[in-house]
Amino acid sequence: MKTFDHTKYRPAAAVPIRQRQWPNNTITRAPRWVSVDLRDGNQALLEPMDVARKRRMWALLVKLGFKEIEVGFPAASQPDYDFIRWLIEEQQIPADVTVQVLTQAREELIVRSFEALRGAKRAVMHVYNSTSTVQRERVFGKDRAGITAIARNGAAWVKREAEKYPATEWVFEYTPESFTSTEPEYAVEICEAVLDVWQPTPQHPCILNLPTTVESATPNVFADQVEYFATHISRRDSIVLSVHTHNDRGCAVAAAELAVLAGADRVEGTLLGNGERTGNMDIVTMAMNLYSQGVDPELDLSSPDEILQVYSECTGFSVHPRHPWIGELVYTAFSGSHQDAIRKCLHQQRADEPWQVAYLPIDPRDLGRDYQAVVRVNSQSGKGGVAFVMERDYGLHLPRWMQVELAQLVQRASEERRGEIDSATIHGLFMQHFVVDQAPVTLEGYRLDRRDGRDVIAAHVAEQGAAHQLHGAGEGALAAFVDAWMRHGGQRLNVVDYSEHALASGTDAEAVAYVQLSIDGRRARPRHGERVAQGGALGAESRPGIANRNIRGG
Template sequence: MLNNPATKYRQFHPINFPERTWPTKTITHPPIWLSTDLRDGNQALMEPMNGDRKLRMFNLLVNIGCKEIEIAFPSASQTDFDFVRNLIAQQLIPDDVTIQVLTPAREHLIRRTFEALQGAKRAIVHLYNATSPVFRRTVFGLDRLQTINLAIDAAKLFNELAAAQPNTNWQFQYSPETFTATELDFAKEICNAVLEVWQPTPQQKAIINLPATVEVATPNVFADQVEWMHNNLQFRDSLILSVHTHNDRGCAIASAELAQMAGAQRVEGCLFGNGERTGNVDLVTLALNLYTQGIHPGLDFSHINEVASIVEDCTQLPIHPRHPYVGDLVFTAFSGSHQDAIKKGFAAQSTNDFWEIPYLPLDPKDVGRSYESVVRVNSQSGKGGIAFLLEQDYNLVLPRQLQIEFSQIVQRVMDISGKEMSSQDLWQLFEQEYLQPEKPLKYISHQLLQTDDHSQIQRLWVTLQLNEQAIAICGQGNGPIDAFVNALGLNLQIHHYEEHSRNCGSNADAVAYVEIAGNLVQQPLHGIGIHSNIVTASLIAILNAVNRTWKLIDAEAQAKLVQSLAQREAVFTQ
């Protein structure tokens, strides 16, 4: 039994801030992106990345378009220090990419950090110290003034060490760690104190980063905090306001989005949300959320599977199959009603229209995914999903009644196996059921003639294989299908007929679908024929439908069918 939470946990309420404007804002452009995969994300790994994996991750971040990358915590380990030195010494940092490193407000660690950056063309140095009451009281034993002085002394040392390396273009960043649990007036006071030391200008801006180090409230509370700081910080025209949202309450994406509406210009996070506890904000999801709203994020995820593969290899962390936009199953529908809606959506979608496919907010092809995984068939699926796969992968546009008939066949197989059926599995079952039943009848050849110049009546001569014997039959009618039905003499009716080309070009196959009824069958059955000649395809479709009835009738009825066909040949030969 859970304890009474009201007596155990503090509730964070929205601040008294009637001048808030963020609820009426919309995001119109992407933020400045800062990837912290190599620092915050790396710190959260059970086995931190070695130099080779960090370099592979760095190159990936560069390739997708990240212009600011937090590459290390160089004072924390020799591995991180060496990685920074290697990137600089080997000139592996593109000219349009700015590296960032993190340091706490401690003198020897700050000096070690600037040492790592010697020779860098451009660098952001990120200073932080914890500011919330519980950290001031419990962790550091400092009061407000002591906490501010700690940050001021560190900021002054930044100025001194940067002046000693004038060939580097420096930018400074300050984070009041645990900002979300810090009193707003104190957060403003300590940030302004640091800014007074740095004296940023519109030409040389500083960065104030507001981290949801631990997510303690709903996203609207965070948005209020960000907008309040946006309105009250000094040097506002000389600042870049940044956020760094963690996901403890599962709301990091919403918090980052609302924060941008509240005035944040920059977002720090990791690909796929890696980070301490439940992770940092997921830059992939955040970027593609923008993309689905018609705003290009400035990051390239057009080959999302490759990105995911590299990240999984570097971090040794799996990506959940339901992870937004990239999980193996996010573009997949198993539900029959979902599949039917998706199939109809694809049929109605025009090239020049806005993307409007039910259940698919993003076109899988935009991130390099195929449509093969959009619909997958299990015991929960219906006719729409089955028809969609056969159309997408095998160019078969099944008539509605055939969809229903084949879905019942698939369902029987699924009920026995209990397993998912792939597109290839469906095709094999379809072939077996509709395209391979060649007993007792198999098409050999035909000849079609017009009876005279004035009549619409056509005469058809057909050679068939009846069991192991070749027979020849003849019939006439108002077209080849009618003539063939009359030639068979089995009292069949064609309830429905459709045809279409299966592909393009001179070698295209034609597909014919027929639905037959009559004395032979208790309910209508379908037959399908595929051939380069549409008449031949139609004749094969009728034969395959008759052959399917063969499996459903008893031995006496089978004997009568053979006898009837033999008699038709006798009539023809006489």
């Protein structure tokens, strides 16, 4: 930190607002979304999109449901101009989609921009100029009056050129660039000058767009700025109030959400936050934030893998696996306690009730993700994760004691591998250490009768290759077999725990049984490299008329 000098920076100025209302508000519907991927996003790429990639991105944006799409800066880019002409001449713009172009408030650029849009049914002409103190003083060398004249002239040229193309339904948009670094009262003043030129009405409103061109304060400050503007600008019923947030402080989504609370009607952004410097506001993240609160995002984000693929191919950027909502690992739990909580909640979650699953803010299936990726196992995982995988992939509902024992084996294997353990390996460890169906003892068959209120068993077993017939009695088949085993002279057994369940439905379904034994007063526990059951898991053959099934235990 020796090279750091925090004293050369100044905190953002407070906004002169009292009794702010936005903290008391709630977002109940999605704003009007505007994708600027083809303009703001494209100009920030190491290699701007060629026509083929622009067409692919356009097709994705339309498919996702965007109704307003900024398609370029045609006065500054011939590829943008040509792409816009292709959209119009090849009739690629759906009837319910409005295209938008950006231009500086310079006459020749405005004229060129209108030429690019000739023949469009409906279009937004978006004009801007910089208004902040540092831009006025150090870039343009003008006072407030001089900067306002630029905005007023730009608005007049936009209005004049629009009249040359009466077949197009025009919407005008003005942005005071660097709004967040502009004095609040001057931002209102310069926008009033633009409104005086355009004379919007409730039937034909214009758009005033408030950007965090460079994010310079916390999101609450931006919300104050937006509310101040919304409550001080005239003709509010004739204005669509828009915001365009950047991510220099990592708060672009939060700033946009708070701006909507403060009165914004419309939000400009990009897919996955691509854009200048640290990027634009991530529309996917904000839309999914709304969705998780029960608000219809009015965008179809149900196929995230397609979004990720097109985004990567068009921009050349990869998406971090922890990216909110649609990253590869965002619904994956490695922590044992998290895995256990997810498993228990999923068992109780009903289809007809609100979503309530620990550690999963939404149902991953809503985004086309299945539960295969929800729980993955490594050395940090515990019994909950192991149990989840065994149940999900093999239909085995392990009792708690077996979960604990198997988890220790899995953890040891994961530490040796120094990484994730897949489902097949976990199942292999289970089969190796807990399923003993041939040795040292095999149950070849048995007959069970009921005498004097007790179950009587005649069991045929093979021990070390030698056949034996065992006889015993007890309350239930297991008790009768244990009695027969000890009458035979075997080790003293006590059944500590027994559970079973079907592996499928139907009368001929296989079942699995889990048996925990105490052998000579000791519970069977696996040591590294050996099986659990010393007296064994038992393969059973039933009486006639009863479905065959295996009894497996440890």
